[in-house]
Amino acid sequence: MTILLYMTTALRGLSANKLRSALTVLGMLIGVGAVILLVAVGNGSSIAVQSKIKALGTNTITITNRGRFGRGPATTGTQSQAATITAADIKTMSDPNQAPDILSVSPVLSASVTASYQDASTTVTVTATSPTYLPAEDYTVEAGRSIGSSDVASSAQVAVIGQTLLSNLYPAGANPIGTDIFVTEGKNEAQFQVIGVLAAKGSTTGVDPNNIAIIPYTTAEGLLTGYTNNFKQIIVEAKNSKDVNAAEAEASDILASANQTTVANLPFFVINEQSLLSTSASTTSTFTVLLGAVAAISLLVGGIGIMNIMLVTVTERTREIGIRKAIGAPRGAILGQFLTEAVLLSLFGGLAGVAVGLIGSRFKIVGVKPVATPTSVVEAFVVAVAVGVFFGFYPANRAASLRPVDALRYE
Amino acid sequence: MSPVPSGSPSSDRQLPPVIALRNITRTYKMGDSEVHALAGVSLVIERGEFVAIMGASGSGKSTMMNIIGCLDVPSSGRYWLDGVDVRGLDETRLARVRNRKIGFVFQSFNLIPRTSALANIELPMLYAGVHAKERRARALAALDLVGLSSRAGHMPSEMSGGQQQRVAVARALVTNPALILADEPTGNLDTHASDEVMNVFESLNRAGRTVVLITHEPDIAERTKRTVRLRDGLIISDENTTRGPRRAEMGAAR
Ligand SMILES: Nc1ncnc2c1ncn2[C@@H]1O[C@H](COP(=O)(O)OP(=O)(O)OP(=O)(O)O)[C@@H](O)[C@H]1O
Ligand SMILES: [Mg+2]
Numbered sequence: 001m002t003i004l005l006y007m008t009t010a011l012r013g014l015s016a017n018k019l020r021s022a023l024t025v026l027g028m029l030i031g032v033g034a035v036i037l038l039v040a041v042g043n044g045s046s047i048a049v050q051s052k053i054k055a056l057g058t059n060t061i062t063i064t065n066r067g068r069f070g071r072g073p074a075t076t077g078t079q080s081q082a083a084t085i086t087a088a089d090i091k092t093m094s095d096p097n098q099a100p101d102i103l104s105v106s107p108v109l110s111a112s113v114t115a116s117y118q119d120a121s122t123t124v125t126v127t128a129t130s131p132t133y134l135p136a137e138d139y140t141v142e143a144g145r146s147i148g149s150s151d152v153a154s155s156a157q158v159a160v161i162g163q164t165l166l167s168n169l170y171p172a173g174a175n176p177i178g179t180d181i182f183v184t185e186g187k188n189e190a191q192f193q194v195i196g197v198l199a200a201k202g203s204t205t206g207v208d209p210n211n212i213a214i215i216p217y218t219t220a221e222g223l224l225t226g227y228t229n230n231f232k233q234i235i236v237e238a239k240n241s242k243d244v245n246a247a248e249a250e251a252s253d254i255l256a257s258a259n260q261t262t263v264a265n266l267p268f269f270v271i272n273e274q275s276l277l278s279t280s281a282s283t284t285s286t287f288t289v290l291l292g293a294v295a296a297i298s299l300l301v302g303g304i305g306i307m308n309i310m311l312v313t314v315t316e317r318t319r320e321i322g323i324r325k326a327i328g329a330p331r332g333a334i335l336g337q338f339l340t341e342a343v344l345l346s347l348f349g350g351l352a353g354v355a356v357g358l359i360g361s362r363f364k365i366v367g368v369k370p371v372a373t374p375t376s377v378v379e380a381f382v383v384a385v386a387v388g389v390f391f392g393f394y395p396a397n398r399a400a401s402l403r404p405v406d407a408l409r410y411e
Numbered sequence: 412m413s414p415v416p417s418g419s420p421s422s423d424r425q426l427p428p429v430i431a432l433r434n435i436t437r438t439y440k441m442g443d444s445e446v447h448a449l450a451g452v453s454l455v456i457e458r459g460e461f462v463a464i465m466g467a468s469g470s471g472k473s474t475m476m477n478i479i480g481c482l483d484v485p486s487s488g489r490y491w492l493d494g495v496d497v498r499g500l501d502e503t504r505l506a507r508v509r510n511r512k513i514g515f516v517f518q519s520f521n522l523i524p525r526t527s528a529l530a531n532i533e534l535p536m537l538y539a540g541v542h543a544k545e546r547r548a549r550a551l552a553a554l555d556l557v558g559l560s561s562r563a564g565h566m567p568s569e570m571s572g573g574q575q576q577r578v579a580v581a582r583a584l585v586t587n588p589a590l591i592l593a594d595e596p597t598g599n600l601d602t603h604a605s606d607e608v609m610n611v612f613e614s615l616n617r618a619g620r621t622v623v624l625i626t627h628e629p630d631i632a633e634r635t636k637r638t639v640r641l642r643d644g645l646i647i648s649d650e651n652t653t654r655g656p657r658r659a660e661m662g663a664a665r
Contacts, residue, residue: 005537016525323521326482327535327582328510330503404482404509408521 003340010340013313021345024302024309028349028384029356031299035380036357038295040370042288044361047371049284052202053277059103060136061236061248062271063255083259083267084230090130092254093236099250101243104132107217107231111224113185115169115213117176122168126159126183126213128220129235134160134198136237139214144177144196147216155218159183159192163200164211183213183223190223244274292376299380302349303387310342310395321399322407335400342392343385350384427494429590429621430456430479435488436644437474448474449485450644458589461616462623463632463652466641472625473594475641479623480515480592481505493589510538514583516593516624520575522567528554528578529563535586553581557611573604580611584620591615593624597631609634 014021065085085107092098093105109128114121127133131147134140141160151158161169161176170176176194183190192215201209238247248270252263259266314321321334354377361370437449448471456462464472477483478490481497490497493512500508509515514535522531532550541549554560557577567575576596583591593612597605609631616622616636624635632638633652640648 012525319521320523323523324534324538325506326480326509326515326517326521328506328508328538328586330506330538333538405477408482408517 006336006340007344009337010344013317013337013341014344017313020309020312024305024345025349025352027302027305028299028346028387029302029352031295031302031387032350032353032380032384033356033360034295034298034353035292035383036354036372036377037360037365037370038291039288039376039380040357040361040372041365041368042284042291043373043376044370045368046281046284046288048368049280050277053273053280059238059241059244060273061238061244061251062233062273063236063251064233064269064271065231066267066269083255083261085234085255085268086230086258089255089258090231090234092258093251099247099254101239101247101250103237103239103247104130104136105251106130106133106136106235106237108133108233108235109217109220109224109231110233111185113183113224115165115181115183117169117179117181120169122165124165124168124211124213126185126215126220126224128215128217128224130217132237133235134214136235139201140199141196142199143175144194146196147214152216152218155221156216157190157192157219158195158215160196160198160214161194162198162210162212164208165213166197168211181213185224188223190219192219241274244272248272296383299383299387302384303346303391306342306345306388307391307395309345310338310392311398313341314338314395314399317399318402318407318410321402322404322410325402325404326408331400335396338396338399339389339392342396343388346384346388346392349388350381353384354381426458427491428455428457429460429493430454430623431491432475432479433489435475435478435485435490437471437478437483438486447644449478451488452641452644452646454639454646454649456621456623458621459616459619460621460623461612461636463635463638464623464625464641465627465629465632465638466647468627470641471644472641474644476592476594476623476625479590480513481509482515506538510535511586512589514586514588514591516576516579516583516591516596518595518598520567520572520579520599522575522578522582524567527564527566528559528570528581531567531578532582532585535582539586549585550581553585554578556584556614557581558607571604573600573607576600576604576608577611580608584615589621591620591622593622595625595627597626597628605631 063085065083087107090105090107093102106129111126112123113126115124115126116122130152131149134146144160146160147156147158150156159181161181166176169181176197179194180191181194183192192213198210198212198214236247236251238244252266252268252270255268256263256266324334357377357380358372361372363370432452432454435449435452436447439446439448452471452475464475466472474483478485479492481492484498492508495508497505497508522528523534526534529547529550532553533546536546536549551560551563554563557580559574559577559581562570562574562578567578570578576599580596583593591612596608596612600608605628612622612624613634622635624631626632635652638648638650638652639646
């Protein structure tokens with residue numbers, strides 16, 4: 001007997017009890033659909049979290065000097081001097097011979113200041129840094145230009161402003177480029193020409209990354225009180241996302257030797273974006289697995305539904321089984337016939353479940369845009385069919401094992 | 412002792428009898444008590460015979476027929492079908508024997524529901540692995556033989572009892588079995604329909620097929636060539652229907 005014949009026989013059997021078959025298929029549909037949809041939700045939320053972290057710049061390492069507040073956990077009382085990060089260190093790190101995996105190093109000096117333009121004034125974060133800070137932090141210039149190395153060299157009084165600052169100082173639609181803004185911190189005051197506007201950027205920390213004015217770090221001397229040749233923070237950008245850890249090691253080594261200490265004793269706080277990313281990836285994948293497991297239980301329930309219905313079917317059709325055996329059906333043919341019915345139920349349930357899961361994952365669910373992965377779809381489908389085989393086997397085997405006389409005599 | 416009991420005079424001594432039963436018993440356990448449906452039956456049926464089995468209800472006719480048809484196995488005794496001891500056959504071989512050597516017709520027709528007359532007749536050939544084209548051709552020929560060519564596409568529920576039984580007969584004969592067994596084939600039919608079914612059996616027997624049927628009706632038995640009577644699981648008489656008593660020695664032996 002060919003597969004096709006098994007199929008037509010099985011379809012005839014299933015269509016004899018349409019409602020019952022449909023309900024069993026529905027059970028499988030819900031199981032498969034739930035697996036696909038919930039895994040998609042878990043996956044979607046994981047992608048959302050990761051893209052938020054990515055917005056920080058995944059190739060970057062933030063090194064913060066905590067020396068002023070205390071030593072790092074590894075430092076002991078024997079070390080009396082706080083370590084520093086100097087302009088010379090930055091130069092060393094920027095040298096490709098000494099640090100081959102580092103693309104750029106940006107010193108960062110931030111302060112909260114008052115900015116004003118004409119009658120308007122607002123509080124804004126001024127970040128004094130080098131041109132490489134912008135790409136390292138995933139800032140893009142929407143209009144005008146970014147600060148350049150010549151601006152750093154000449155300590156040019158220029159600023160690139162963020163969207164929030166723009167809307168706080170300028171009337172809607174105004175072109176800020178070429179205009180001058182005043183920045184005051186305590187007694188210090190300076191005038192900056194706006195040379196560019198940043199595109200809006202997403203926030204991960206709750207601090208608005210768009211309420212910002214970026215100026216060359218050399219300009220900060222005399223304006224920002226924190227300025228010494230001792231940067232509180234630098235951002236190191238690796239050449240490649242796979243080089244992040246190597247870049248971190250190179251930067252640490254350079255700083256350790258410059259401060260005549262060991263890496264472990266540096267009182268610096270290092271945030272490696274990539275390790276943040278992998279931490280979050282592992283937590284969200286745990287979440288996804290958990291969701292998938294819950295959904296898999298409904299798949300199991302669907303399978304039990306198939307087994308239940310197949311047991312009823314075999315009992316109902318005991319006489320038919322007897323007739324088939326009396327005219328010479330071998331055991332395998334009976335087994336195949338009922339197994340095909342069970343697998344068809346799970347196959348239909350699986351296909352419909354895939355459709356429902358895919359359609360469902362086009363809608364936002366509890367604020368998450370689900371992202372269905374091909375593997376979860378294929379896996380859910382394959383598992384569904386396997387469930388059909390597994391739960392269909394016992395009833396089919398029961399049918400195949402019936403003795404012809406007993407089956408024929410069954411009322 | 413020869414493994415096959417010697418039978419009645421046969422035209423061809425080389426061929427074993429189609430059916431040879433020796434001391435067949437069949438016991439059903441009902442809790443503590445035992446029911447002896449067959450209490451020791453010996454019977455030889457040669458190729459080309461047309462036999463009626465009669466007896467009161469509960470005398471063991473169906474039990475014997477099920478054993479002959481390899482649907483059931485005896486509690487003791489031996490059974491040679493076409494010279495082959497069925498005791499030595501496994502499940503797969505028994506299925507093949509039922510498929511190739513035996514055509515079974517039941518009192519309650521036993522067609523597969525929601526399956527057309529033609530598909531029902533094709534079924535045994537399906538299990539025999541006959542190709543679709545040949546299957547169709549042979550099924551149509553069998554349907555023609557029972558005079559139901561016009562009902563090929565009908566479902567069992569769309570046919571009269573007589574027609575259903577003739578489809579069942581067509582299904583039984585389509586694999587060219589050596590043996591056609593029928594358990595009260597006319598039990599659910601009126602005289603006219605019985606007549607039609609018996610006509611088919613008669614023509615099959617004329618064509619050389621061995622036919623064994625169970626019946627309660629003397630006029631049906633009269634149309635066969637030999638009548639075997641059972642009572643309480645034993646053969647009480649075995650005679651030639653047209654040519655007077657035969658095999659009296661069997662009854663005497665008991
Ligand atoms: N499955 C069974 N379990 C127990 N006893 C059985 C079973 N099948 C048959 N019997 C018993 O065996 C005996 C013979 O039954 P069988 O069906 O062979 O009778 P029969 O001659 O065909 O009767 P009928 O003419 O009514 O069909 C009866 O007494 C019956 O009760
Ligand atoms: Mg009976």
